[in-house]
Amino acid sequence: MTTMPTPKPGAGGWPEPVEVKLDDLYQEVILDHNRRPRNYGKLPEANAYSHGVNPLCGDDYHLYLLVDEKGIIQKVRFEGQGCAISKSSASIMTTVVEGKSAGEAETLKEAFIGLLTKEGVSEAERSRAGRLKVFEGVKQFPIRVKCATLAWHALEDALKTK
């Protein structure tokens, strides 16, 4: 006999409280990049550009790339404003994609987004993300995932303009 489901926490019923830690989100590396963003500013010789906006929270960044004829990202600069997560993510991104090909940057982006959004991320996937692992804690704050990924989506857009 089929009967009515009984609502209960977590299983199709009301949400269960999840304990999250603020220190996991605002790691020292992240705070440092927020205070002193690297590769910050314009890039007059840029040949690829994009504007990344998060309409919900007003994060707003311009991303400038210099990509050589072989498709290698030679220089990256960004500027704009937003929260600590979006700013530090943009800053760290600029430091890891410089010298990489568009394809390698794309792989990193996938690894990074997977790290923040997928359930059961494998050790291999984690290690592919390298230094970007510092953002793992963002996963506990689903509303902030888009802050962390904003710069990476902007990078993808910018590479398309090349």
Added chain:
Amino acid sequence: MGERGTQGDDSMLTTQVLDVERIRAEFPMLSSRMNGHPLVYLDNAATTQKPRAVIDRLVHFYEKEYATVRRGVYTFSQDSTRECDLVREKCREFLNAAKSSEIIFTRGTTEAINLVVSAFGRKFLKKGDTVILSTIEHHSNLVPWQQLCEEKGLTLKVIPVDDRGELLLEEYKKLLSARASMVAVTHVSNALGTVNPIGEIVKLAHEAGAWVLIDGAQGAPHLEVDVRALDCDFYCFSGHKIYGPTGVGVLYAKEKHLEAMDPYHFGGDMIETVTFEKTTFTKPPHKFEAGTPPFAEIIALGPAIDTIETLGFESIAAHEQELLEYAARRLREVPGLRLIGEAKEKASVISFVMEGTHPHDIGTVLDQEGIAIRAGHHCAQPTMRRFGVAATARASFAFYNTKEEVDKLVSGLYKVVEIFR
């Protein structure tokens, strides 16, 4: 509930002091915990918590009275219909409208404004006419008008504000002189808390021959509204911001406008006779209420209004203003904090920014302390632009908030300073 001023020389002053502790006990959600802390709910401008009376009304209706409105001949349906009519009458009293048929139930303020734009604006505003808004509108009282302006070739003009967030009435007067037809202004700014001088705005508009819509989403929770004294053409508010259920709002419109306006949505309940050749429409308010309305929510809006009426706007305002002043004073102590919007007349909304820290990070840190505030542009991007910020953090108080909660907010902000310094 005690009385203020019953002792000493001011014994004539009898503003009832709210017994906040007992009031809080009537709001079940206020005893929730968030992230291990007692909830400090300071996002009342977004939506307010519900008293037990509203929740119980919903549950009782769903469990013991549930039947559709205006269709059934059976008793339960007739009772539902009567209950809805009673709430319509209650809303009429709440706004002091002349007739309950001037009260249209909508999904909320947004739909109410869209209704006026479509059913009134589209019919009566002509190419070359001007629509006047203020700089500090919520997007919901801006985007619908902007769309209409594009569609009909109307001119959109904006009343500027000064650095405190107050409308510049002299500029408004100048705008009115240029073939203005419609003025749509918020009663209270959701982002800054500014209370606009709507009485004067309406008077000046009418002298210039313009119609006026007042967006009361942030006004109705804090201030007594008398649409007849005000003489506005339209006033609207949302149920969920006045301690009522989600999904229901109210549009007040003068009877003559409702008669002249075309229907907004078409369907059941708003017709007189239907043939494949022609349909004739019923009279207001039902002419504007196509389809099955959210009648459970409409019915539960009743006890929300009763709650406000029982406490009384005078007492509510006294308490909220005290909190606002206290919060403004305490927040100014926080290093690097700047208040945005310091109008003389304000509702209990306080917007601020902190040097070097984005409002979203403030919001996340406070969340971990159990404190709910709003961070972002508050659906008021032009307001943000006017004050040169991308976003602000906003604490908004209701009559159930306390000074202890303000203290917790301030402690949370010191934690923000510590993390991001």
